[in-house]
Amino acid sequence: xxxxxxxxxxxxxxxxxxxxxxxxxxxxxxxxxxxxxxxxxxxxxxxxxxxxxxxxxxxxxxxxxxxxxxxxxxxxxxxxxxxxxxxxxxxxxxxxxxxxxxxxxxxxxxxxxxxxxxxxxxxxxxxxxxxxxxxxxxxxxxxxxxxxxxxxxxxxxxxxxxxxxxxxxxx
Amino acid sequence: xxxxxxxxxxxxxxxxxxxxxxxxxxxxxxxxxxxxxxxxxxxxxxxxxxxxxxxxxxxxxxxxxxxxxxxxxxxxxxxxxxxxxxxxxxxxxxxxxxxxxxxxxxxxxxxxxxxxxxxxxxxxxxxxxxxxxxxxxxxxxxxxxxxxxxxxxxxxxxxxxxxxxxxxxxxxxxxxxxxxxxxxxxxxxxxxxxxxxxxxxxxxxxxxxxxxxxxxxxxxxxxxxxxxxxxxxxxxxxxxxxxxxxxxxxxxxxxxxxxxxxxxxxxxxxxxxxxxxxxxxxxxxxxxxxxxxxxxxxxxxxxxxxxxxxxxxxxxxxxxxxxxxxxxxxxxxxxxxxxxxxxxxxxxxxxxxxxxxxxxxxxxxxxxxxxxxxxxxxxxxxxxxxxxxxxxxxxxxxxxxxxxxxxxxxxxxxxxxxxxxxxxxxxxxxxxxxxxxxxxxxxxxxxxxxxxxxxxxxxxxxxxxxxxxxxxxxxxxxxxxxxxxxxxxxxxxxxxxxx
Numbered sequence: 302x303x304x305x306x307x308x309x310x311x312x313x314x315x316x317x318x319x320x321x322x323x324x325x326x327x328x329x330x331x332x333x334x335x336x337x338x339x340x341x342x343x344x345x346x347x348x349x350x351x352x353x354x355x356x357x358x359x360x361x362x363x364x365x366x367x368x369x370x371x372x373x374x375x376x377x378x379x380x381x382x383x384x385x386x387x388x389x390x391x392x393x394x395x396x397x398x399x400x401x402x403x404x405x406x407x408x409x410x411x412x413x414x415x416x417x418x419x420x421x422x423x424x425x426x427x428x429x430x431x432x433x434x435x436x437x438x439x440x441x442x443x444x445x446x447x448x449x450x451x452x453x454x455x456x457x458x459x460x461x462x463x464x465x466x467x468x469x470x471x472x
Numbered sequence: 473x474x475x476x477x478x479x480x481x482x483x484x485x486x487x488x489x490x491x492x493x494x495x496x497x498x499x500x501x502x503x504x505x506x507x508x509x510x511x512x513x514x515x516x517x518x519x520x521x522x523x524x525x526x527x528x529x530x531x532x533x534x535x536x537x538x539x540x541x542x543x544x545x546x547x548x549x550x551x552x553x554x555x556x557x558x559x560x561x562x563x564x565x566x567x568x569x570x571x572x573x574x575x576x577x578x579x580x581x582x583x584x585x586x587x588x589x590x591x592x593x594x595x596x597x598x599x600x601x602x603x604x605x606x607x608x609x610x611x612x613x614x615x616x617x618x619x620x621x622x623x624x625x626x627x628x629x630x631x632x633x634x635x636x637x638x639x640x641x642x643x644x645x646x647x648x649x650x651x652x653x654x655x656x657x658x659x660x661x662x663x664x665x666x667x668x669x670x671x672x673x674x675x676x677x678x679x680x681x682x683x684x685x686x687x688x689x690x691x692x693x694x695x696x697x698x699x700x701x702x703x704x705x706x707x708x709x710x711x712x713x714x715x716x717x718x719x720x721x722x723x724x725x726x727x728x729x730x731x732x733x734x735x736x737x738x739x740x741x742x743x744x745x746x747x748x749x750x751x752x753x754x755x756x757x758x759x760x761x762x763x764x765x766x767x768x769x770x771x772x773x774x775x776x777x778x779x780x781x782x783x784x785x786x787x788x789x790x791x792x793x794x795x796x797x798x799x800x801x802x803x804x805x806x807x808x809x810x811x812x813x814x815x816x817x818x819x820x821x822x823x824x825x826x827x828x829x830x831x832x833x834x835x836x837x838x839x840x841x842x843x844x845x846x847x848x849x850x851x852x853x854x855x856x857x858x859x860x861x862x863x864x865x866x867x868x869x870x871x872x873x874x875x876x877x878x879x880x881x882x883x884x885x886x887x888x889x890x891x892x893x894x895x896x897x898x899x900x901x902x903x904x905x906x907x908x909x910x911x912x913x914x915x916x917x918x919x920x921x922x923x924x925x926x927x928x929x930x931x932x933x934x935x936x937x938x939x940x941x942x943x944x945x946x947x948x949x950x951x952x953x954x955x956x957x958x959x960x961x962x963x964x965x966x967x968x969x970x971x
Contacts, residue, residue, distance in 0.1 A: 354632055384618070401617060402617060404621060405632065406633065
């Protein structure tokens with residue numbers, strides 16, 4: 302049986318304090334071995350952009366990881382759907398836009414995708430991760446290890462509902 | 473010269489109301505437009521505020537100079553390569569590398585044109601094309617990349633893949649997609665692998681074809697609504713850019729050339745190592761960002777714009793055939809006068825994207841990329857200036873070192889700072905035309921966003937975008953009370969927030 306191809310895309314600026322939570326997540330997560338039946342591809346970038354849709358090509362399941370100013374500690378985990386958003390700059394897009402770009406590029410729906418939002422509080426230049434952010438990162442990594450134990454979209458959906466109390470299909 | 477500065481400071485603030493457009497997050501990037509109205513609801517004052525690289529020049533103080541080409545990439549997630557190369561160029565002077573080896577210079581150029589291509593593709597296809605294809609007042613749920621994908625799937629797909637191609641060029645030359653280490657003081661740290669070169673070359677001709685289609689698309693849009701495109705946010709100004717030493721378009725290296733609003737040369741091919749003899753900066757109490765101007769003309773007459781619209785007109789020719797043919801058509805469209813239309817930035821940007829694709833193809837055919845001497849050094853210096861034409865315009869890095877090879881002082885003038893006054897002018901024109909009465913309309917917000925998008929200002933780059941609310945419009949009366957407000961959330965929804 303072919304392994305589940307999991308794509309993890311994280312982003313952030315490591316020079317701006319807790320904004321670096323996404324890259325820090327990847328740095329630690331990719332050091333861990335894949336469980337049986339799973340092959341994980343990690344992508345760490347400075348900003349999330351539409352061309353990350355290409356990274357999702359061939360993936361069975363996607364996880365977006367970012368710092369968040371509004372997420373509840375220790376982290377939030379939810380389903381992401383293709384989005385319609387507008388911005389006045391090119392400085393980053395939301396995960397839903399990447400999923401929409403996937404559809405546009407490949408002419409088929411993107412893989413099931415989820416978002417792991419890790420709360421940060423200090424985003425100033427030159428600052429390291431705050432202690433509270435590091436604690437949330439530890440919890441998020443432990444949760445990710447559990448997620449990788451069952452990489453079916455249904456299992457992740459149930460995990461999202463259990464954590465956030467959301468109904469199926471709600472982003 | 474009749475420069476338009478009349479609206480920057482109102483003659484009196486008595487009896488006026490303020491309209492403020494204010495993105496919520498200060499850290500991710502803070503932009504704010506204030507519009508001061510008189511008692512008759514006429515626009516008297518407009519100011520654009522953007523917080524950019526707060527503290528970065530101080531952040532690099534005390535760091536060893538060889539760290540800078542990697543460290544400065546964290547300034548911007550859109551054009552990290554521009555900062556990487558501008559810093560490396562400045563530090564070439566520090567290590568005495570007044571002339572790079574052919575291999576080093578060509579690899580750096582390839583990296584830079586990959587950056588230009590990916591940045592211009594992102595800007596046009598993702599940010600600008602929804603406005604241009606659907607109209608500025610079309611519903612927001614349609615005016616985005618999803619809407620483009622639904623009605624123009626080929627455009628959306630090519631936008632993503634052009635951007636990806638540019639990123640691959642960067643990866644091959646810089647070593648990584650982000651925080652690359654390719655350029656080092658005095659040269660580069662590795663040659664291009666033949667298999668990487670061949671992979672890129674296999675796609676290069678297709679990319680040129682797609683870029684030609686993009687130029688055709690933007691021209692078609694411009695010609696379809698010439699009246700709007702020529703007048704929207706239009707203002708006359710001086711123009712500044714690098715040009716190659718033979719007057720050609722060269723985005724990697726050259727001398728400074730400035731023209732006045734009529735297109736007449738003010739200075740030409742000036743050595744940028746003493747840029748401060750030509751350019752200086754004014755501080756204004758209401759803005760975090762400085763206002764550069766041409767020293768000889770003074771702050772009132774000497775402000776200028778930079779970027780694609782300038783570069784395509786400031787050069788004498790473009791050294792690649794398809795792009796030069798497009799440049800000639802662009803210049804002819806001006807009928808002997810410089811084109812100052814803000815929306816013409818998009819047309820010029822696509823000509824530059826085509827130029828970048830052609831340059832990439834030509835460079836990929838050059839076997840110097842594959843090996844040879846990578847680094848040169850010479851007599852050391854304590855000061856270095858590097859200038860490059862970044863996607864949005866002229867980028868200056870200036871470093872002074874102490875005896876321990878640590879950065880003592882740094883001065884960075886980024887494209888958005890050069891365009892500070894120009895962006896204010898564009899928004900003033902839009903506000904005069906579209907603001908009416910005491911209500912903050914979505915139409916006003918849309919049109920101001922369109923004007924800002926043409927320049928795509930750099931914002932300070934932290935990226936914690938989840939849950940952010942990008943923009944708020946607020947109407948405040950003369951007494952300071954908010955009478956109306958409009959917020960656009962991160963998901964595109966709009967909320968009116970009257971007190």
